[in-house]
Structures are given as structure tokens and as C-alpha cells.
Amino acid sequence: MDLKESEILGDDIEHHWYYASKAKALMKLLGNTHCNRILDVGAGSGFFSRYLLAHSAAQEAWCVDISYECDSDAMEGNKPVHFRRSIDALDTDTVLLMDVLEHVDDDAALLKAYVDKVPAGSRFVISVPAFQFLWSGHDVFLEHKRRYTLTQLEGVVRNAGLRVRRGHYYFGGVLPLAAMLRLGERLRGPQPPRSQLARHGLLSNCLLGSLCHLELPLARFNRAGGLTVFCLAEK
Template structure:
């Protein structure tokens, strides 16, 4: 996940409409799976890992990020949360890549490496930013290499040997406002590259979150547009 962006969301990202809605969207997909252990790749602060342990059924989560100074362990609601700089094996029932692939120059090789160590019949949940035409200083600031459309992410995942369970866009309701901001920043820049993420007060957070909650009811049918591409895949059994 984007640590730069997370810091801009305020002291309590779980209250920010964007992260709250994204975490609930993620959990709505993985809650129906038989998940005992999770590996959160490119996990940064471990926000989504903690959310799964606090609200989901997982008994252990391993956060993997080469930005950690050292390996260490924590407990969340009596369940292990492990932080590792790297791993060479995995027994996780589910891998998360929440806004990770856009930071990787060779996303094909990166994904293939993790698919190779994933157990047969395990699942992978991915989110990435949508639509290259939205490329702006926001992406430069966050050190992205690219944005994706639904077809591109499906192709990347299929080439890695995974079976797609479902794929769709999310944050479609936020797209018009975000697109206007990004395109203005792209064609009428007013300074150095910066993220469009902002902290908000209770009223705006509540309003925006409620809109996203309504969208969640129909999100799996959304093949048209949104700020994020969402995909759940499975590694076939041998």
C-alpha cells in the first residue's frame, strides 16, 4: 500500500472514507473464502492486515515489505501479525497485493515470483489504480510506473497462471470528481507533483463513505469505470 498516501489521510486512516471503504470492500470478497492464514505483500504499515485480523476470520497474517528495518511480531486480538522483510515460501490461504503492482517496474516477474510460492488452491486479491488517462502528479508523487484497466490486469494475472474468480472496478462514484482533479493537475500543474489524498472532517468522511457503501452492493457488476481495479484469483491445484 502507499505509505506516502496513508500519511496524508490523517492520524486515523480507518476513519477516512477511502481506506474504510476499501478495507470493507476487500473483506467482502475474502470473507467468503476459507482463510486461516494471510500474506500481505507490500503491506507497508499493515493497515489491511490489522483490519482482517480485527474484522475477519484469519488466524494469522504475515506482512511482507522490504521497507521494514527488521523482522518483528505483534499480536492483534490475540492473533499473530508477523512483519517480514522477505519470504521464500508461503503456506497462506490468501495473498493480498493492495495497490502494490503499480510500484513494480517488472510487474509480470514480481507477480510470477509470488504465484510460484503460493500453495495450490490458494487465492490472491489485488487492487491497482485504474486508467492511464488519469496519470498525473499524483502518480509521480507516489512513485507509480503505470495505471491499469480491467483487461490489462486480467491479462497480467492470467499470464501468471492464475484463474480469475471475479474482477471489477471500484470507486466508480468518486471517479468524476477525482478525474477532474487529476486532469486539472495534469494539464494545469501549479507546483511539484503531489498526491490528491487529503484528510477530511467527520461530515465529508461520512457522506463519501455512505456513497461507497451503496456502490458496494453492485460493485461486482461494474465492468465500466472506477478509480481502482479489483481482482480475486485462485492458483489451480496440481
Template sequence: MERAVFDRMEAIDSEHWWFVARRRIVAGLVAAFAPNRPLRLLEVGAGTGSNLAMLQTFGAVDAIEPDEGARAIAAARSGIAVGGGYLPGGVDLPDATYDVVLLLDVLEHVENDLGALQLLRRKMAPGGRLILTVPAAPWMWSGHDVAHHHHRRYTRAALEAVVRRAGLTPRHVTHYNTLLYPLVAAARIMGRMTGRTGGDDAMPAPLANRLLTAVFGAERLWTARLRMPFGVSLAMVAETA
């Protein structure tokens, strides 16, 4: 991603509704599908490290992030020695180690998504879990995806197919960010009509931010249990054979 994207991320990811609510949803997925404690966890593409404190409540956490500036911020925030390198060939991680590997809105940035998943499968301990989130609904492709250097948005079928090809078994797959789907869809359609460019990650007014956090964050109550048929994003829990 561009330097400016990471700078905005650092400024807003502690309070912005999307980051706050996604952390709650991811915490629910870890709790539901990796109940044994303590865990050995790995976050791939940790960005500026906004998830690391939450993940540390589940066990020991390693992290990698290819961007040097974001990596330094993540390390300072968390106290973790965040590693570098790009997927699939540029990371140095031990094999058969991690109970949970988290790839949170990262796979869409990787040109060789199959190769990345195959590599991470080798890093998972027997019975390990991969928790994966990606943008859904390819028709929503917009200037936001361009600004964030996405290679694709996924359908459920496409995500399941590449995960299976990598040798992993999907255990739970669902759309999420479903409640706000009509609002986001309308914004994307309007942006297409007006030729809008750039990302959608501006910090809203405080009242709007609190409301959006409450609405999106409420999905933590069912994301680990239900399989929603539509949403702005997809979440998957996959396991080693």
C-alpha cells in the first residue's frame, strides 16, 4: 500500500468504526474456533499493529509486515519484534508452529494468493486454524481498491477454491459487514457515477463513528455461528488436514 495509507491507518485505527468492529469480530472467531489456551498466533500483514494487543490476550503472538514504516509502528505499539518480507517467498518463519494464523484483509494485496496460502499452511501446527478476511462482492470494485493496491475482491466460491487448492479445509465461511451492505453499496455506486477516486477510510464525525461501530460491531454476535449470504467482506476459518 502507499505510504499515505499507512499514515492514515496509524492515525485512525484505534478509534475508526471499521477497525474497532473488525477487531471484535476477529476476537470472536479466535475464541470460537481456537478455544485452547494459550495459543501460538501469527498475524501476517500486521500493518501498524492495531490487532496485536487483542491477539496477545489469546497467547504468544508473532507478526510480519513488509512495509518498514508500518513495521516500526507495530513493534513500538506491541513490544513484538515484527518481522519483514513479502508473501509468498520472502518471509522467514518456522514450520509447523502456529495454532492460529491470521490474514486479515491481506490476501487481496498478494498477487500469488495460492502461493501465499501454501506457504502459510506449512507454518501451521497440526490441527491449526487459518482465520482469513477479504473484501467480497467483485462488483464493488472502486477507487478504494485501487488506492489500497488490491488485486481482487473475492466471491465465496473463489475464496473456497483457492483455500482448498492450498491444501486447507474450510470449516466456516460467511459474509460479514452485512448490516451496512446497503449503505456501502450505495456509496460505491455513487462513487462510480461521479468518478470518485481514493479510499473510503476517512474518520467520520464522532456520533456517526459511534453508531457505525455499534452496528458493524454487533455482527460479532453471529459471525462465528451463521453463514450470511451477502456482505461487504468474507470471513473464513480453515484448518489443516
């Protein structure tokens, strides 16, 4: 996840409708498969790996991000979380790249680099922002290079040597609202780049979270559209 957004939301991040819903979608995508040691690439604050440690049988997380000032260690409950600027190899069963590939010039090369660091059988959960027509100052602020369709992401995953197990869009229920907001931004003309993520009041947070919760059981069948593309793959 992006540290810029983590700084905006602060301690409210785990209750924010967007991140809470995305974490639940991550859990849904992994399903009942065993998860023990997590490698979280481009982890930022480590929100998603910490969520898995708190809500699954996972026992340990390694969070890798070049933005860390130094290596450090922490705990999530009684489970260790290791923050590292880089890592050579890891015996892991689950690799997360949550909103990472859109930040680099060569997405397949970055993904392949981490495929080579983990054993066969490792599962990769990848999320990226969907649809280039939704490009806005939000993407510029977060230093994105591109947005993806589901087909494009699956192509990158295969080019990196992974087997696609499942892919789908998510946040389909809020896609029309986001599209209207970004169309309005274009009609207003050039604006300073800024994140469209913001803290919400209790009512709006509950409404948006409930909309995403209703979508979750059917998300795996959604190859039509949403704000985010998810892919589950295996080495």
C-alpha cells in the first residue's frame, strides 16, 4: 500500500471503508488455503500483512519497501513483523503485491524478480488500479505509471512465469460514482495532483462499506468492471 495514503488516514485506516473492504477481498481471494509466512512487497505500513496476521493462521510477515529508512522489527499481537528495505530470498507460501506494479516502469520484471526469490507453490495476491479512463490527479499524486484491465494484469502475471488461478474486478458498486467524480475533475480543468482518498464520517463510511460488503460474495465472478483488479496466481 502507498505510504502517502497511510499518512492521510493515520490510525483510521483499518476502519476506512476502502481499506477495510480491500482487506476482506484479499482474505476472500485466499480462501481456506494455508497461509503461514507472508512476504509483503511494497508493503508501506504493512497494513495488509498485519490484517492477515490478525485474522488468519499466518504466523509471520516480512514487509519489503525501499521507502523504509532502515530495517526494523515489530509485533502484531504475538506474531513477528519484519520490515526490510530489500530481501534476497524467503521460504514463504504467500506473496502480496497490493497496489505495487502500477508504480514501476517494468511491472513484469519486478514481479519476476520476486517470483525468483520464493519456492514453487507460493501463491501471489496482486492488486492494481483498474481502467486507464479513470486516470486522474489521484494517480499523478501517487506516482502511478498506468492503470490496468483484468486481461492486461493477467498477461503481466503470466509473463512473469506465474500460473493464474483466479482474477476479478472489485469495487464495482462504487465505479459509477468514481467515474463521475473523475469526469467532473476533467471538466474543471487542470488541478493540483492530490489523493481522492479522505477520512469519512460514520454514515458515509458505513454506506460505502456496506455496498462493498454486498458485492464481496459475487466478486470472484466480476470480469466486467470495478476500481481495482485482483489476481491470485501460483508459482
